[in-house]
Amino acid sequence: MSRAERTGGARGRLGRALSSLAVAVGCVLFLGGFGWAAVLYQPYTVPSDSMAPTVSAGERILAQRIDGDQVKRGDVVVFRDPMWGDLPMIKRVVGVGGDTVACCDKRGRLTLDGEALDEPYLRQGDRASFEAFEATVPEGHLFLLGDHRNDSLDSRTHLQDAANGSVKRDTVVGRVDAVVWPLGETRMTERPGSFADLPGGVSSPGPLRPAALAIAVGTVLILVGAATGAITTVRERRAGLTHNGGTHG
Missing domain, CATH: 2.10.109.10 (Umud Fragment, subunit A)
Structure with a gap:
């Protein structure tokens, strides 16, 4: 495996980790804010x-x-x-x-x-x-x-x-x-x-503004995290296709 491939793989793993973290934090904020508002x-x-x-x-x-x-x-x-x-x-x-x-x-x-x-x-x-x-x-x-x-x-x-x-x-x-x-x-x-x-x-x-802010921030994090994960996956697939093409050529 070349240095470029190893670097690309590390970046891919980091991207997936950050994507998962953003989605997880977003879910906590979204559900927490929604639940907080529903109770109060x-x-x-x-x-x-x-x-x-x-x-x-x-x-x-x-x-x-x-x-x-x-x-x-x-x-x-x-x-x-x-x-x-x-x-x-x-x-x-x-x-x-x-x-x-x-x-x-x-x-x-x-x-x-x-x-x-x-x-x-x-x-x-x-x-x-x-x-x-x-x-x-x-x-x-x-x-x-x-x-x-x-x-x-x-x-x-x-x-x-x-x-x-x-x-x-x-x-x-x-x-x-x-x-x-x-x-x-x-x-x-x-x-x-x-x-x-x-x-x-x-x-x-009342606490409605903080609850609404938590819901809004959570929504943004979920969307950004999901989009980042999808982009990382597409890039890895393209990189894999390019690598395979070069090997067979």
């Missing part, structure tokens, strides 16, 4: 436009599975409450236990404990509320409103209930982190800065 997140289909433009009817979302005591103001949550039909519903938390939520001030804005609240997430053209109201949220409860205020049945509809329209924290089953369908509309659900300076601040981003 639950998909839901949005039934109405009551939370538009944040999420719209027909869109598919991912909600991080959390306990109710992890919820903070500004979160978009999925909850189930018997008084609201006992079906998964999506609304935004604007008040927590002890807050007084009212509408509206002289400029038509929602107020929280007497302070006007900036709401950039409202659907364009909507008012904070067409009907004036004021509600103090009991401890352990959440006051929920839709972002499409003109077309949302929310805590305002239930003001005559014993809890002033609010729901218990333990009715929350998830916090919405992203819209994942349709593909052209995929986006993360941002935490509104208007709640950041209030006691407790806003929720930290």
Whole structure:
């Protein structure tokens, strides 16, 4: 065997080893990221436009599975409450236990404990509320409103209930982190800065980005590894044919 043949064989073995390693690491990242996301997140289909433009009817979302005591103001949550039909519903938390939520001030804005609240997430053209109201949220409860205020049945509809329209924290089953369908509309659900300076601040981003990154990197490694392995095999076959041809010639 010539020196060139030995060098080519060593390169081929190295190429196959690196290809196998890339595919193995890619599989670990892909399956790990996918499994991580599957454990932490639950998909839901949005039934109405009551939370538009944040999420719209027909869109598919991912909600991080959390306990109710992890919820903070500004979160978009999925909850189930018997008084609201006992079906998964999506609304935004604007008040927590002890807050007084009212509408509206002289400029038509929602107020929280007497302070006007900036709401950039409202659907364009909507008012904070067409009907004036004021509600103090009991401890352990959440006051929920839709972002499409003109077309949302929310805590305002239930003001005559014993809890002033609010729901218990333990009715929350998830916090919405992203819209994942349709593909052209995929986006993360941002935490509104208007709640950041209030006691407790806003929720930290969920682990969806790291999980998605692991899946993406794993996919790339699998594809690159598979392609590298295929290229190495083709080169070795061509080299073998060339060598055999030269011997017989």
